[in-house]
Amino acid sequence: MTSAQRLTPTKKQRVRTLWISDVHLGTRDCQAEHLAAFLKRYHAERVYLVGDIIDGWKLRGGIYWPQAHTNVIRRLLTMSKRGTEVIYVTGNHDEFLRRYSTLLLGNIRLVDEIEHTTADGRRLLVIHGDQFDVITRYHKWLAFLGDSAYEFTLTLNRWLNHWRSRWGYGYWSLSAYLKHKVKSAVNFISDFEEAIAHEVHKRGLNGVVCGHIHHAEIRRIGEVEYLNCGDWVESCSALIEHWDGSIQLYRLAEEQAQLAEAPVVAESAA
Structure with missing residues (x-):
């Protein structure tokens, strides 16, 4: 039994909204098994796929598409069939779909951006966020170069977690750790967050849900509520809106740590 299967409960939890981004299906570092298990646990009224779900950049160089990646697509289609929008x-990374924006297929919609209203009335812009990344917008060749370097760190990350798993340790992201230790990366994240928050404030909205930078976070930037889904190659994170409008940041690593502590606590109590 895999760790993803162990984390899957038998009863689905009903929630109002799920947001996931930066899955990068079609790459070796996509944590598709964990994502499929996560989706299987919830019955949601609405699911937002906040960009870079399919990695068109990587698929140009050759097809890599294992069964686990198909399982994610099948899970989303099943949710749609059962009433989830x-x-x-x-x-x-999936910009090839932008030519089909506004496409509607049953319960599945394709958009470049959209506004979401929470249960308690907050208006949130939902957008991937690459529009606010100067490198992606104006220096695409540099973005491709950075993507290759990033892929190398993810390869190291994959092997590290392979051995951590064999020795009984939970998931840990080397690439995310390095990103938060390098000053230029920290400054890039800060600039991105400030730019997108400024745009949201200008539009008169309450907040934004985005992805792109693979850095999951919920915080306030001035008067704007900033929510980033994170990703499913490093942090394995998502945003969950409950029925009262509150939004929770889910992280796989935190859940694994809690489950690992539970038997110790139970044993101490006994």
């Missing part, structure tokens, strides 16, 4: 917001 699935809204696919395009990103830069």
Whole structure:
């Protein structure tokens, strides 16, 4: 039994909204098994796919598509069939879909951006966020170069977690750790967050849900509520809106740590 299967409960939890981004199906570092298990746990009224779900950049160089990646697509289609509205917001790695924006297929919509109203009335812009990344917009060749370097760190990350798993340790992201230790990366994240928050404030909205930078976070930037879904190659994170309008940041690593502590606590109590 895999760790993803162990984390899957038998009863689905009903929630109002799920947001996931930066899945990068079609790459070796996509944590598709964990994502499929996560989706299987919820019955949601609406699911937002906040960009870079399919990695068109990587698929240009050759097809890599294992069964686990198909399982994610099948899970989303099953959710749609059972009444969940699935809204696919395009990103830069799946920009080939932008020519089909406004496409509607049953319960599945394709958009470049959209506004979401929470249960308690907050208006949130839902957008991938590459539009606010100066490198992606104006220096695409540099973005491709950075993507290759990033892929190398993810390869190291994959092997590290392979051995961590064999020794009984939970998931840990080397690439995310390095990103938050390098000053230029920290400054890039800060600039991105400030730019997108400024745009949201200018539009008169309460907040934004985005992805792109693979850095999951919920915080306030001035008067704007900033929510980033994170990704499913490093942090394995998502946003969950409950029926009262509150939004929770889910992280796989935190859940694994809690489950690992539970038997110790139970044993101490006994």
